[in-house]
Amino acid sequence: MELEDILYRHFGYHSFRPGQKEVIEQIVVGRDVIALLPTGMGKSLCYQLPGYVFNGTVLIVSPLLSLMQDQVTQMKQFGEKRVVALNSFLTFQQKQYALNYLHQYRFIFISPEMLLQKQVYERLNEVNLSLVVVDEAHCISQWGFDFRPDYLRIGELFHGVNRPPILALSATATNKVLGDIQNYLKMDEPFHYIHSVDRKNIHLSRRQFQRQEDKVDWIIEHVLETEGPGIIYTQSRTKAENISNRLIQVGVQAASYHAGKESVDRQFIQQQFIEGSIQWIVATNAFGMGVHKSDVRQVIHHSLPSNIANYMQEIGRAGRDGKDSLAILLYEDGDENFAKMLATDDLPTDHHIALYENYRFKNENPFIMFQNGEISETAFRVLDYWMNEQPTDEVQRLLHKMRIEKMQAVDEMMEIVQTKDCMRNVLVHYFGQQLTERPNNCCECCGIIVKEIIEPRKLHEISTKPDSWKDRIQSILIGRKNK
Template identity: 50%
Template sequence: MTLNLHKVLFEKFGYASFRAGQQEIIESILNKEDVVAILPTGMGKSLCYQLPGYILPSCVIIISPLLSLMQDQVEQLKKLGEKRVVAFNSFLTPNEKQTLLQQLERYKFIFLSPEMLMQEQVKIKLQSMPISLIVADEAHCISQWGYDFRPDYLRLGEWLSHISRPPILALTATATKHVIEDISTHLTMQQPTLHIQSLDRPNIHYAAVEIDSQENKFERILKQIESFSGPGIIYTQSRRKADVYAQKLSDKGFRIASYHAGMDQIDRMFVQQQFLNNEIDWVCATNAFGMGVHKDDIRQVIHDHIPSSVANYAQEVGRAGRDGSDSLAILFYTKDDEDLSIFITTNDFPDESHIRLFDESIKKGLNPNQLISQGLLTETHVRILTFWLARKKINETIEILQQLKQQKVEQIFQMKDILWNSLCIRQQIVEFFGQKLNSKPLNCCSKCGLNIEELIDSSKEHVRELKLQSWEKRISLLFKGIE
């Protein structure tokens, strides 16, 4: 099998060898095992289902959380010459969806969101098709998003029970023991094989900097990006602040755009493509941005707040330095940020009054959309309550949602403690996910001692080396094509 895998790897992807963990994951899939694979960002998770797709007889279903992620994966496969790939999503017109459903079995790689997967026509079609592999990409979203604003993640098990079940691969860069259990349960995995690589990225260097007031944060961010170049991502908590930062920095001559869920889908896709194509150097975003953005040379990830969880923080800073070059994750915070993060994280979570209002309305036969139009409930409230009240009694639902809300608060406390105590940031993040840090790089973090000037100098040299390697690879592939 090993020789065959290396042959497919070279013929389809142009690589001579696997990255750490990839071959073992692929072998488990081909042995028809359910697999939970945890690989750090930039370590080639996509190849773990793309390569088996060329060996397995039928299609691969990829459950993906974001339109941007789907589109990026589709484009990557098309660049490799694969034509049998499609994203079945809301970008398609009703007529396009109908046409695609009629010929879905022609495709090898089919990308869908959990919500699209739950649509009746799609479920019926997939039940009639042979499927060789099901992939949950960014599988931590099952646990992170499923319990509240995207409950269709928790319905995946119901769908899986109605199909001829192939092996399942769950892919993510970060997962605690609890999240792994959530993934296994909701994907109805059968004694899954775990493949876990260290999530530590030695080339990412951490800094946590306390600021005396909210008003001074922008000035510190401005100084940061004036002193040390991008490309980079600035993460903030509000859509308004993302727009304000982007406008102020644009006025000062930086090539930057904002990105958040309040923007039209097309506009968001446009900003992402500008960033990937080096037409802009910076994106100022809420946490809506970043997943699936395969940009290798992100040099800085800047936060102006306490993230909502250690897992979210690890995902966001992990987008830096995919090329292996030194990169900086710097976070500016004030003592007031804890309360602000708790408010923002829990503000759209239904409380007991929302739950009782929704329950009474349903019993009266009212459409929940009326409550949204009247401003009494949000769309998120309705999604959450539709899921839970269909499965639990009202008092059980109240208790469950109160517990989930408290968990969100505790996750912010965990993140705050990592920033505020005197212990190594890197070590705390690694240990949070149940792993052990074997060694620390030079300039590890602001708690251990950090010389940012040294990082920038070494980064420039490493980038020059990578560009040379890139040209060598291109020449090699060119001669391969001639042969």
């Protein structure tokens, strides 16, 4: 049966989007594939369709619970019942049931940490796997070394002449990240499909401020006068709460989203945003992956992202419907110092290495470090991985190198803030690509007129508030209009 026939029968489409068929053709003949497709280009079809070609199970390694749940829900809505997510949302009984009947599922979603659990891996060994997918594969490089080391172990589980083909999917990746993906997944001469990272419908703006308070004031005024939906990214849970509260006070349908909230609350907020009952999300970078909302019109960065890759991933959540959208980067002098501190905060230090060695010398479990509050959970997880992989002096060298690279990544991000050249050109060049053309209203450097990109907000859409707030809103809109 032709791939187009399968596409129409199971998904209702008559033709593929750019890159999809090229990727699927290589997968069905058993070849490893690395595919970089921008957000909204239909990456999930690249493994869902082969699931109906192969006589076996597709295993999808996914980074976030929300991403898994969203994919499972969507597939069930389209009639696929043989799909399950093995994650912490399952009760003990549900997990045992899923493991006992694992061979009956066509699609299995799983996190790297769950995959490495002995019971889970042993059951998967009994399943006829036809394809292994690593979704958001850039996490191998961006998270594996210093945040979630289990990402680096995925390739160790699937090797040998009879292993299934591996598909690595991402929206963005530098040449270094591509090398890490191929190396740590132990891929065999993979086929590469690299789509341009440039999203011409996302227009790039930036603003510079003298004080943090001025940033927040500007955000409030801007949100009051322009259309959403939108996402405001900040690097602090406290700031996410404060900004969202101020937006709510002036009648904006807003909510904060960060890892400090209960999982069920995050899911509820995310669903409200997707359905449109919340117009603005103020979030840490915990929000975004797997949020299938096509009409996000604006992404505002209140804080400087820690690297260009994160920035590109986050602004890529705007304009998935192909319509004009706006990405605004806000900067205050010294933001880079805060970004560097956050980027290196969870890295183990020489002191932690010495503590670890001391516990090991005393034949005590180094995990006591974490139990005693001498190290954070993330830092211990990273340290424990590397101390069991490398000699101590090599671990020291590696962690020092990571620290320097993270600070250099912030400096690279500063190029977006400081460049007098085209912001879009700097972004595309970072990923080793060339900019072929610049759209109208390209960026702050090339010239940009916001009102040609984002419509002004309608007064009747603002929640009812006391007259003083109505007067405040109207004065802002009138003042801006007269400028």
